[in-house]
Amino acid sequence: MKEWIFGHSVRRLVLTALCGAFAPVAWTAPRPQIPIWNAPDIDKVCGETLSKARGEIAVLERLPLSQATLERVFGTWNRMQILVEGFEDTGVALPPEKRARMKLILQRLEEVRQAFARNIRDNKTRLAFSPEEMKGLPASYLEKARRDDKGSYLLGFEYPEYEPFMANAENEEARRRYYIAFNNRGTPQNLELLGEAARLNREIASLYGLPSYAHFVTRRRMVESPETVHRFLDEVEGKVREVERREIGELRAFKAERLGKSVQEVTLNRWDLPYYQEQLKKARYNIDQEALRAYFPTDASVAWVFAVSGSLYGVRFVPAKAPLWHPSVRYYEVIDGKTARFLSGVYLDLFPRDGKYSHAAAFGVRSVSLLARRTPISVLVANLDRNGLNHRELETLLHEFGHILHGVLSRTRYASQGGTNVERDFVEAPSQMYEEWTRKKEPLRLVHQYCKACPEVDEALVKRLHAARSFGRGIQYGRQHLYASYDMALFGEREVDPMQGWIRMEGETPTGYVPDTQFPGTFGHLVGGYGAGYYGYMWSEVLALDMLSVYGKNLMNPAVGRRFRELILSNGGQKPAAEMVREFLGRDPSPKAFFEEITGQRGD
């Protein structure tokens, strides 16, 4: 009898899991490549399967069982549990009228997400700057910039245009103007959409009888509850606030010195932060981001990332033919070094063009499933400078490639657990960890193999990069703390007006609220799946920096790389992240390295 129940239950759970596997993709508009969703009664079938599975789990839990049986049955069950929960969160476990409402909410949230992104992407505003206002920008930037017939430069909202300008343009008024325009992209419509998303998410929580969307979200995350997030954020604030004030004080003094004024006469504004940090790093550490492009030509950098990843994880990236959506896109096959087996495919879409997504991101477009013999595909989208990367862009490339590896090296039984389908507050850990390969000598000196004519990265440069990076941590993490706290407030128990909430919270930071800006209308994360999850960037970083400790002084250690592939990348989300990390570390995780990092104390 028991055996029958076990066998039967496991089969039932597999069915449930399959329902679950299709559920997350099914929220988003019709997708013809997934015909199962077109079956009119799929909701009903999966709903019934689920409730029966729940009933059987309840029976199993009451039976007296031997340890061996427990492991055999519940080992599978634990893995299924993650799938079942994901499935339940799409609304199928709710009573019929609530289920119908949930479906409508999820559809509307998807429309909101798309409209929000479109309002930013399709904003074709160009600001005109006189040649005088362009002073400080490198010649390569000026050559590429568009100009009107009066000779003014026309700059839009793509990162390769905006960021170098904010870091280099000497004219403060020009920086102020660009900053304010940039922080109004997508508004006012996006403020409406953000408010609507917060209301709909609050309604989801109430359908489940939970006090807030933050509760709904965090119960499936490593943190398990909003309280843990608040405690973590308080601790971050406690560590960074002082460092942030000190750095702002230093920058203010630096600005005063540059302008030949007394410190009392100058204010350090938000549009000054990137500029004076950049100038201070040039003056104090001799780090010029623009000059670094000579070390990291774009093609050589990509070849280097392939080589480093290949030797760490025992794979090869082989250029191959595939239909492409733009001539600049490239496709590679990932081949296992030992078995020569085809593992997966990677597309690289690296350069900016009109109408293209303007951030850098990795998309796992097809997830692995060993059960269905399905191989994964990931796409890396970025907007890199064609001629060469500065150090920040090199970090971005590695970061996104960390996500790509998670996608293409995972070997999970179910598609819905493949690659980056892990707890959202763990998903950034492998990618944040991979950024470190741009900061250490052993991997960096290998770039030269792909560009013999380029200057070579030496010990001294690595040290200067490290010193420069250590300055500004307080400012950066103070900002991250603000974003995460704002996100938690917006999706917390009390309704918060998006703009009023932001004005209050940014107003409490050392640089204050900037009048005429509407930042929340540009904060796509909050409607794009990171609602009540932005804290996850810092939470993941705790784990990322801790996991680095396993490599010790040698980031190119293939034995550790293989273990990371096997214990973390390969497993995707089929085990709880906490368990995988503990196994990789051989101990409980510690936030020590993270707190050293955010206060600028982490050693090189």
Ligand SMILES: [Zn+2]
């Ligand atoms: Zn990321």
